[in-house]
Amino acid sequence: MPTSTRFAVAVHILTGLAVSDGKPLRSEDLAWSANTGAVVIRGLLSRLSDAGLTRSQLGAGGGSLLAKPAKKIRLLDVYAAVEDTELFSLHRTPPCDSCAVGGNILEAIQPALDRARKALEAELAKTTVADVAAEVARLGKFSIPLAW
Amino acid sequence: MPTSTRFAVAVHILTGLAVSDGKPLRSEDLAWSANTGAVVIRGLLSRLSDAGLTRSQLGAGGGSLLAKPAKKIRLLDVYAAVEDTELFSLHRTPPCDSCAVGGNILEAIQPALDRARKALEAELAKTTVADVAAEVARLGKFSIPLAW
DNA sequence: TTTGTGTGTAACCATCACTATGACACACTA
DNA sequence: TAGTGTGTCATAGTGATGGTTACACACAAA
Numbered sequence: 001m002p003t004s005t006r007f008a009v010a011v012h013i014l015t016g017l018a019v020s021d022g023k024p025l026r027s028e029d030l031a032w033s034a035n036t037g038a039v040v041i042r043g044l045l046s047r048l049s050d051a052g053l054t055r056s057q058l059g060a061g062g063g064s065l066l067a068k069p070a071k072k073i074r075l076l077d078v079y080a081a082v083e084d085t086e087l088f089s090l091h092r093t094p095p096c097d098s099c100a101v102g103g104n105i106l107e108a109i110q111p112a113l114d115r116a117r118k119a120l121e122a123e124l125a126k127t128t129v130a131d132v133a134a135e136v137a138r139l140g141k142f143s144i145p146l147a148w
Numbered sequence: 149m150p151t152s153t154r155f156a157v158a159v160h161i162l163t164g165l166a167v168s169d170g171k172p173l174r175s176e177d178l179a180w181s182a183n184t185g186a187v188v189i190r191g192l193l194s195r196l197s198d199a200g201l202t203r204s205q206l207g208a209g210g211g212s213l214l215a216k217p218a219k220k221i222r223l224l225d226v227y228a229a230v231e232d233t234e235l236f237s238l239h240r241t242p243p244c245d246s247c248a249v250g251g252n253i254l255e256a257i258q259p260a261l262d263r264a265r266k267a268l269e270a271e272l273a274k275t276t277v278a279d280v281a282a283e284v285a286r287l288g289k290f291s292i293p294l295a296w
Numbered sequence: 297t298t299t300g301t302g303t304g305t306a307a308c309c310a311t312c313a314c315t316a317t318g319a320c321a322c323a324c325t326a
Numbered sequence: 327t328a329g330t331g332t333g334t335c336a337t338a339g340t341g342a343t344g345g346t347t348a349c350a351c352a353c354a355a356a
Binding site: 154 | 346347
């Protein structure tokens with residue numbers, strides 16, 4: 001039930017925009033930082049933009065910006081924006097319906113899985129992009145905004 | 149990411165063994181209930197056995213049994229036994245090390261991800277196979293042990 | 297001891313999500 | 327008008343996953 005790498009890279013993107021603090025960053029710049037392709041970044045930015053977390057500025061000198069303060073963007077928001085598979089996958093083929101266990105197992109475990117998922121999400125809601133940006137600044141010994 | 153159905157099927161297997169309550173079940177029987185192949189079940193049983201959750205009885209009339217009371221098997225134990233990938237995958241290729249954000253982002257987000265993972269695990273530790281078996285019995289309106 | 301039963305594991309395959317990459321139309325700025 | 331950067335499509339390689347066949351081995355029952 002692992003997540004894709006999208007979540008980690010999306011947090012990376014948003015953290016980059018947060019430390020840049022108002023100066024637009026191009027997808028190519030972000031791709032260099034994340035060590036991937038610019039199209040991959042643009043795909044993620046598309047999802048983040050749909051979720052209202054970022055916005056784009058076209059044309060020369062353009063790039064991406066945070067659509068709201070980093071303090072208001074929780075890791076949970078990022079998670080929801082870029083992950084589309086269920087945390088727990090169930091049986092690939094539905095279990096035997098005419099069987100005492102198979103016919104009821106899904107319904108029986110669902111509540112426990114839901115509680116686990118909610119616990120994960122509640123924890124992700126406690127950290128914001130601003131927190132991550134501050135931690136990156138502390139580790140890298142620089143201050144925000146950072147001149148690139 | 150391709151998510152694994154192993155956890156759900158493993159819980160299914162253990163629940164089946166729990167309601168069977170001492171009567172060995174063959175991998176073929178479990179495969180029928182889970183609507184999959186017997187070899188898939190045996191692969192999971194191999195992991196569960198390594199984790200000390202089940203044991204096998206060879207020969208005619210044989211099959212698999214729980215290695216300890218269902219009440220002592222937490223969903224967390226099952227999860228640990230059959231899932232081998234990290235909950236959160238990080239960048240496929242390590243981010244740019246010579247970059248202020250890329251060089252520190254992994255270390256910066258790790259604590260938050262660890263807290264989220266621990267929250268998930270703590271929740272999974274609260275439910276046991278016996279709980280799931282009882283719920284299946286309630287939904288299916290039968291009592292344990294179940295005659296197959 | 298013999299026969300039948302069931303496990304355990306290896307090998308191979310099809311499928312699917314994921315990431316990478318090239319290409320190009322479009323929007324906007326200078 | 328020229329240049330820049332986004333947004334999206336199409337394509338391809340990769341890796342994990344689950345399904346299936348095959349077979350050696352262990353054990354129980356007779």
